[in-house]
Amino acid sequence: METGRKQSFAERLRMAAEKYLREAAEEEMIKRYGDACTRPFRSNGVVSVIIRRLAVPLFLRIPWSLRRQMILRASYPSGRRPDWSSWQKGLSLKASDQSESGQNSGAQA
Amino acid sequence: MAAKGLRLVIVGGGAAGISAASTTKAIAPETSVVLFSEYEDVAYSPCGIPFVHGREIPNFEALFLQSRQHYADVGIDLQLETRVTRVDLRERKVYVGSRAYEWDRLIIATGFDYERPDIAGSDLEGLHYVKNIRRAMEFDRLLEQIKKVVVVSASPLGIEMAGNLARRGLETHLVDESGWLMSEVADPDIMQPVEESLKSLGTKIHLGTKVLGFVGSNGKVKSVKTTTGELDCDVAVMATHKRPNNLLAREAGLEIGSTGGILVDDRMRTRVDGVYAAGDCVEVIHGGTELPVQGLSGSHAYSQGRVAAANAVGEQRSYDPVFIPWGMVGGDVHVGGVSLGETLHKMLGIPHFVAAATGISRARYYPGVTKVRVKLIVEPKTLRVTGAQMAGGEGIKERADFLGFALKRGATLEDFAWMENVYSPPIGALMEPIALAAQAGLTQVKQLRQA
Numbered sequence: 042m043e044t045g046r047k048q049s050f051a052e053r054l055r056m057a058a059e060k061y062l063r064e065a066a067e068e069e070m071i072k073r074y075g076d077a078c079t080r081p082f083r084s085n086g087v088v089s090v091i092i093r094r095l096a097v098p099l100f101l102r103i104p105w106s107l108r109r110q111m112i113l114r115a116s117y118p119s120g121r122r123p124d125w126s127s128w129q130k131g132l133s134l135k136a137s138d139q140s141e142s143g144q145n146s147g148a149q150a
Numbered sequence: 151m152a153a154k155g156l157r158l159v160i161v162g163g164g165a166a167g168i169s170a171a172s173t174t175k176a177i178a179p180e181t182s183v184v185l186f187s188e189y190e191d192v193a194y195s196p197c198g199i200p201f202v203h204g205r206e207i208p209n210f211e212a213l214f215l216q217s218r219q220h221y222a223d224v225g226i227d228l229q230l231e232t233r234v235t236r237v238d239l240r241e242r243k244v245y246v247g248s249r250a251y252e253w254d255r256l257i258i259a260t261g262f263d264y265e266r267p268d269i270a271g272s273d274l275e276g277l278h279y280v281k282n283i284r285r286a287m288e289f290d291r292l293l294e295q296i297k298k299v300v301v302v303s304a305s306p307l308g309i310e311m312a313g314n315l316a317r318r319g320l321e322t323h324l325v326d327e328s329g330w331l332m333s334e335v336a337d338p339d340i341m342q343p344v345e346e347s348l349k350s351l352g353t354k355i356h357l358g359t360k361v362l363g364f365v366g367s368n369g370k371v372k373s374v375k376t377t378t379g380e381l382d383c384d385v386a387v388m389a390t391h392k393r394p395n396n397l398l399a400r401e402a403g404l405e406i407g408s409t410g411g412i413l414v415d416d417r418m419r420t421r422v423d424g425v426y427a428a429g430d431c432v433e434v435i436h437g438g439t440e441l442p443v444q445g446l447s448g449s450h451a452y453s454q455g456r457v458a459a460a461n462a463v464g465e466q467r468s469y470d471p472v473f474i475p476w477g478m479v480g481g482d483v484h485v486g487g488v489s490l491g492e493t494l495h496k497m498l499g500i501p502h503f504v505a506a507a508t509g510i511s512r513a514r515y516y517p518g519v520t521k522v523r524v525k526l527i528v529e530p531k532t533l534r535v536t537g538a539q540m541a542g543g544e545g546i547k548e549r550a551d552f553l554g555f556a557l558k559r560g561a562t563l564e565d566f567a568w569m570e571n572v573y574s575p576p577i578g579a580l581m582e583p584i585a586l587a588a589q590a591g592l593t594q595v596k597q598l599r600q601a
Contacts, residue, residue, distance in 0.1 A: 066497035
């Protein structure tokens with residue numbers, strides 16, 4: 042099987058956001074733990090510089106609660122998020138049945 | 151419960167696929183189970199491969215958990231070296247070439263594939279991706295004949311491979327663009343002891359260094375070109391980012407999330423009735439932030455496979471959002487934690503402060519005692535602990551498991567500061583390092599409030 046290569050806009054947005062937000066976080070960590078760090082490699086294209094200097098600082102100024110909502114919206118462009126609410130409702134259903142303990146399926150991996 | 155004669159098809163034979171097959175047979179033995187895998191084997195531990203290369207484990211046979219005969223005996227039809235080429239959700243069939251297999255329930259467990267860098271020479275012979283055990287056996291024989299290895303990317307796998315290959319006596323270089331090891335999940339202060347340990351084993355570490363291409367001779371890699379120079383090598387181990395293997399699902403029309411993983415709910419159901427997915431090809435929800443995450447451990451895949459199978463045959467099981475306790479050995483140092491660490495808190499811009507302390511693993515006078523550094527990442531208003539990272543010589547895994555459970559239950563700095571702990575000189579110190587970190591955090595809070 043091959044890995045799917047056709048990426049949606051949401052996937053490309055997340056990958057780019059992860060890259061530049063991680064870079065920003067690394068810079069902060071270098072300030073705090075300089076002795077444990079080496080200067081990371083940074084690409085110097087115009088787009089990269091604009092994102093680093095403009096988009097990332099602006100994005101990080103948005104309060105976390107709002108930013109989290111923005112990330113969630115971007116994560117599900119169709120607006121349809123799968124239901125993961127069982128555990129919050131206390132309805133979490135565990136596989137407690139000993140008959141499916143997985144003893145034959147590699148449980149001792 | 152499952153209807154009699156239910157036909158379940160599983161695509162993928164990794165941890166999720168094989169646990170789904172076994173779980174199905176355990177709870178609904180009358181179900182017909184066909185599992186397709188493009189590889190030669192199932193039911194082995196790929197995570198153990200680096201340690202066989204390092205001779206910590208004597209041979210690859212030790213990594214196998216069950217024989218093919220076992221699965222035949224329990225009634226699982228293993229179709230190995232068989233690539234599913236198409237999934238038809240409307241007709242409820244999977245195709246292997248032109249041959250169709252009908253299903254009533256389908257579980258997609260196609261796992262991951264490594265990101266292949268789009269740079270010069272990436273098609274050369276000698277670039278090795280650690281995944282399939284047969285290829286690992288061939289690679290291990292090759293290691294007998296070579297001297298120099300470059301490991302690309304200081305990911306968890308890259309670190310394990312670099313440490314084990316150096317331990318085996320090979321000249322080993324580890325190359326990564328970032329400023330510290332495993333920067334995608336771990337913090338620099340936690341990874342510094344790992345870096346020192348790898349160096350002491352002889353690994354040459356090149357951080358802040360980007361791989362620009364591979365240079366070959368007669369179709370084989372002979373060096374790796376980087377931003378800081380060219381590194382001679384006989385082989386390159388590609389420990390690059392793992393991406394969900396979602397091609398089949400995407401082509402079939404299943405919805406893919408922003409991580410590239412198949413969208414599933416907490417029953418591991420896709421949006422198509424009767425179709426489930428589990429393991430590295432899906433995205434799940436992080437319990438702390440509720441954001442989608444993807445690409446977790448074999449134990450996550452294993453549990454997801456069980457949940458998918460139970461629901462597929464008519465039981466009602468849910469899979470909770472994840473808090474991701476993790477742990478590993480880098481060189482001779484144990485590191486671990488519960489996501490998110492400090493770097494990821496900063497990356498997402500989540501308000502936090504850090505409470506840290508260094509304790510010991512056993513009574514201070516007991517032979518074999520090691521230091522244990524614990525960092526707790528804390529939400530300032532509620533003092534709820536939202537992440538942790540640790541480094542030490544022993545006991546890290548158990549602490550990560552405990553912290554994962556406690557964080558899921560909403561434990562605060564106050565809870566950890568006053569926690570009960572085991573005290574027994576050979577296995578536990580009087581003062582638990584987690585409690586010391588929490589106490590240090592409470593002192594910080596007190597000082598800040600007074601100020």
